[in-house]
Amino acid sequence: MAANDSIFLGAHEAPGQHSVQRCDACGADWHELDASPACPHCGGLLAIIHRAPLDSMGAPAAPAALQHAFAQHCCARPSGHPSGVWRFEQVVMPAAGAAITSHPEGNTPLLSRARVSAWAGCDGLLLKHEGYNPTGSFKDRGMTVGTTQAVRTGATAVACASTGNTSASLASYAAQAGIPGLVFVPAGKVALGKMAQTLAYGATTLLVRGDFDDCLRLVQDASRELGIYLLNSINPWRVEGQKTIVLELLQQMDWHVPDFLVLPAGNLGNTAAFGKALREAHALGLIHRMPRLVSVQAAGAAPFATAFRDSFRERLRVQAETIATAIRIGDPASWDRAVRAIRDTNGLVLSVTDEEIIDAKVQVDAAGVGCEPASAASVAGVRQLVRSGVIRSGDRVVAVLTGHVLKDPGMLVELHQQRDDFAHANRPVEIEVSVRAVADVLARRTREGA
Numbered sequence: 014m015a016a017n018d019s020i021f022l023g024a025h026e027a028p029g030q031h032s033v034q035r036c037d038a039c040g041a042d043w044h045e046l047d048a049s050p051a052c053p054h055c056g057g058l059l060a061i062i063h064r065a066p067l068d069s070m071g072a073p074a075a076p077a078a079l080q081h082a083f084a085q086h087c088c089a090r091p092s093g094h095p096s097g098v099w100r101f102e103q104v105v106m107p108a109a110g111a112a113i114t115s116h117p118e119g120n121t122p123l124l125s126r127a128r129v130s131a132w133a134g135c136d137g138l139l140l141k142h143e144g145y146n147p148t149g150s151f152k153d154r155g156m157t158v159g160t161t162q163a164v165r166t167g168a169t170a171v172a173c174a175s176t177g178n179t180s181a182s183l184a185s186y187a188a189q190a191g192i193p194g195l196v197f198v199p200a201g202k203v204a205l206g207k208m209a210q211t212l213a214y215g216a217t218t219l220l221v222r223g224d225f226d227d228c229l230r231l232v233q234d235a236s237r238e239l240g241i242y243l244l245n246s247i248n249p250w251r252v253e254g255q256k257t258i259v260l261e262l263l264q265q266m267d268w269h270v271p272d273f274l275v276l277p278a279g280n281l282g283n284t285a286a287f288g289k290a291l292r293e294a295h296a297l298g299l300i301h302r303m304p305r306l307v308s309v310q311a312a313g314a315a316p317f318a319t320a321f322r323d324s325f326r327e328r329l330r331v332q333a334e335t336i337a338t339a340i341r342i343g344d345p346a347s348w349d350r351a352v353r354a355i356r357d358t359n360g361l362v363l364s365v366t367d368e369e370i371i372d373a374k375v376q377v378d379a380a381g382v383g384c385e386p387a388s389a390a391s392v393a394g395v396r397q398l399v400r401s402g403v404i405r406s407g408d409r410v411v412a413v414l415t416g417h418v419l420k421d422p423g424m425l426v427e428l429h430q431q432r433d434d435f436a437h438a439n440r441p442v443e444i445e446v447s448v449r450a451v452a453d454v455l456a457r458r459t460r461e462g463a
């Protein structure tokens with residue numbers, strides 16, 4: 014196994030350190046407090062390699078003992094609630110100590126909803142709803158860890174490029190840490206809820222005249238030249254936090270592995286994080302087999318899905334266009350790591366059309382659960398796999414809903430109030446101040462429903 018393929022630190026590596034940052038490309042190790050956004054030698058992406066957790070006798074911790082520790086362990090926050098990220102501190106950032114900046118976050122539910130299962134054709138479908146995080150998306154799990162690292166390294170400012178959720182999350186955590194936040198978003202392409210949050214939490218917001226891929230290039234250059242700490246998902250500590258989506262859902266399933274784990278994919282940070290979480294959980298004996306990881310892209314932003322059909326022979330990029338603005342990304346940054354995640358898990362990559370995304374969102378919303386458009390790609394992906402016979406009756410499937418329904422209110426208002434061709438439109442009805450008017454509306458609704 015090459016040096017950069019190892020899962021945990023060897024006994025004699027990096028003495029005195031809990032974790033190192035290792036370059037994916039050249040295998041060089043960097044101190045865990047090095048704040049470089051990429052390998053200072055070759056520019057490769059950095060990954061965190063931890064020392065495997067030990068028991069009180071200094072021997073490798075047994076899986077049952079680790080599971081017990083994860084169930085017990087919580088960082089006491091002022092609110093008294095445990096964090097669904099820091100509960101897994103030993104495999105996320107063991108040396109965080111007092112620097113932890115947490116809301117708390119995580120502890121998101123695993124839902125089962127008959128309406129969504131029936132629509133997707135999958136009885137065993139569970140929805141891991143990351144929209145229940147404090148800023149309404151899964152980004153908070155990576156951001157609590159990335160911001161904690163910013164505090165540990167004494168960062169004077171933090172920055173990210175974003176399609177909206179990362180910027181909302183960064184703005185919130187930067188405010189909590191008391192560090193100035195700077196966000197780069199594509200002008201005119203960020204959903205209303207995300208933009209409102211970012212402004213409210215007080216980040217300096219740059220509306221870049223370009224797309225997300227331009228924003229990511231610009232923030233990388235700016236952070237290198239201006240010494241600002243980069244908090245995009247290529248930040249290796251963000252990846253550590255996002256691993257806890259997988260750890261937490263496995264814990265919720267009593268460490269029984271689902272057959273399929275399905276998630277929306279844009280910049281591929283989450284796909285990469287899921288792959289790392291599963292490799293580590295397997296190496297620690299927490300699980301004994303891998304679920305098949307399924308990354309779902311929007312058809313208009315699907316370079317990874319296209320490359321998958323050709324066995325990832327080439328790295329592709331496209332000019333991205335989709336109604337799901339969160340995953341409107343044409344040149345995903347965590348490509349190689351995501352390829353590894355798909356290969357390690359005998360995984361799949363799909364694309365779904367904007368129509369399929371809207372259909373899935375209508376079902377999730379009408380079940381009273383709700384999610385943002387990009388999140389619904391995972392449910393649309395499940396339906397596609399059921400129809401093609403890949404997911405079979407009896408399979409246990411977890412679809413990740415990555416963001417809250419209120420992230421994109423503009424789209425909801427358009428669908429329900431403005432568009433004439435939307436079959437599921439739930440139009441509000443304006444009435445006079447009279448019970449008679451209420452009765453008329455109810456009677457009409459009953460007739461329409463009959």
Ligand code: F0G
Nearest residue numbers: 175176178179279280281282283415416
């Ligand atoms: N779902 C939502 C709601 C997202 O906001 C994102 C990414 C994804 C899925 C895709 O995750 O990039 O790790 O493959 N949003 C980023 C952002 C790009 O800036 O908020 P990914």
